[in-house]
Amino acid sequence: MQRSKKIPVTAVETVDTRFLETLIGYNARRAALAIIEEFLEKMAVYGLKPVDFSVMSVIVHNPGVTSRQLCASLNILPPNLVSLIQSLDSRGLIQRLPHPHDGRAVGLHPTEKGKDLMAEAEIAASELERNVGGKLTSNQAQTLVTLLQKIYL
Amino acid sequence: MQRSKKIPVTAVETVDTRFLETLIGYNARRAALAIIEEFLEKMAVYGLKPVDFSVMSVIVHNPGVTSRQLCASLNILPPNLVSLIQSLDSRGLIQRLPHPHDGRAVGLHPTEKGKDLMAEAEIAASELERNVGGKLTSNQAQTLVTLLQKIYL
DNA sequence: TATTGTTATACTCTATAACTATA
DNA sequence: TATAGTTATAGAGTATAACAATA
Numbered sequence: 353m354q355r356s357k358k359i360p361v362t363a364v365e366t367v368d369t370r371f372l373e374t375l376i377g378y379n380a381r382r383a384a385l386a387i388i389e390e391f392l393e394k395m396a397v398y399g400l401k402p403v404d405f406s407v408m409s410v411i412v413h414n415p416g417v418t419s420r421q422l423c424a425s426l427n428i429l430p431p432n433l434v435s436l437i438q439s440l441d442s443r444g445l446i447q448r449l450p451h452p453h454d455g456r457a458v459g460l461h462p463t464e465k466g467k468d469l470m471a472e473a474e475i476a477a478s479e480l481e482r483n484v485g486g487k488l489t490s491n492q493a494q495t496l497v498t499l500l501q502k503i504y505l
Numbered sequence: 506m507q508r509s510k511k512i513p514v515t516a517v518e519t520v521d522t523r524f525l526e527t528l529i530g531y532n533a534r535r536a537a538l539a540i541i542e543e544f545l546e547k548m549a550v551y552g553l554k555p556v557d558f559s560v561m562s563v564i565v566h567n568p569g570v571t572s573r574q575l576c577a578s579l580n581i582l583p584p585n586l587v588s589l590i591q592s593l594d595s596r597g598l599i600q601r602l603p604h605p606h607d608g609r610a611v612g613l614h615p616t617e618k619g620k621d622l623m624a625e626a627e628i629a630a631s632e633l634e635r636n637v638g639g640k641l642t643s644n645q646a647q648t649l650v651t652l653l654q655k656i657y658l
Numbered sequence: 659t660a661t662t663g664t665t666a667t668a669c670t671c672t673a674t675a676a677c678t679a680t681a
Numbered sequence: 682t683a684t685a686g687t688t689a690t691a692g693a694g695t696a697t698a699a700c701a702a703t704a
């Protein structure tokens with residue numbers, strides 16, 4: 353009776369990842385990372401990483417939004433938003449004004465410079481999308497977005 | 506002529522994120538994070554985080570695969586794989602054997618314990634998928650996977 | 659008492675350079 | 682000279698606890 357089994361020492365020619373490729377989570381993560389990689393390259397000219405872009409986009413479309421509201425809608429933890437906001441402020445892209453009827457809160461407003469930058473950046477982001485979905489028809493892209501939102505919304 | 510524009514100090518009731526929600530990258534990232542959160546909870550019993558799971562899955566389905574091959578197929582940088590492999594080894598889930606015809610390389614093989622664990626873990630992962638896609642039909646889930654793969658493969 | 663924004667801090671993840679041994 | 686695996690380390694991202702000011 354043999355106690356320690358002999359493992360056959362074989363080499364692998366091509367790696368089989370078919371099981372992982374059946375998982376939505378695995379594919380969503382790989383796809384997100386691929387898009388983010390391209391995003392970082394194309395958006396570097398605006399000095400915006402994905403999270404900066406998301407924050408600026410929400411501020412531009414919601415002038416006066418508070419940090420707390422930003423955190424809730426983008427799933428960011430409050431302590432991690434602080435330095436991000438400070439950076440956008442010191443770049444002159446946003447302005448922090450007192451909240452109209454809550455002395456604890458601060459309203460975040462885009463400056464003219466911030467609005468101009470984001471007008472360009474959002475166009476660039478949309479163009480990047482069309483490149484990413486190079487093999488996707490616009491119908492397929494719409495389907496993809498709809499299905500992804502069913503998962504996290 | 507007014508130089509400094511007065512910004513209207515208004516409050517925001519509900520945050521509008523409609524622009525971000527048109528972007529595939531934003532949606533893919535949010536969906537991936539939502540699934541990973543659930544994955545971490547449900548797979549903690551196996552002591553496997555998403556990357557551990559992916560690595561173990563590839564080793565089980567490709568006995569004798571090398572670190573370098575793992576890195577290439579899962580998009581992991583070699584230095585970041587080292588401690589991961591050491592951990593799986595010290596847990597007795599894998600065994601490192603000399604490569605049959607490359608003295609530099611090391612073949613990674615699953616132990617019986619590793620194979621048993623992953624047999625359970627892969628079933629659990631597939632079940633988790635069906636929960637995640639609770640609002641998705643199996644047809645929609647298949648469509649989603651296919652579209653995501655078009656982006657990163 | 660609860661909430662907003664903040665500080666400090668720790669932990670994880672990811673990235674780069676450089677070394678060794680083999681090819 | 683190039684490649685596989687490794688070490689050391691730096692940087693980015695993410696997490697929790699606790700505080701002051703205000704509701």
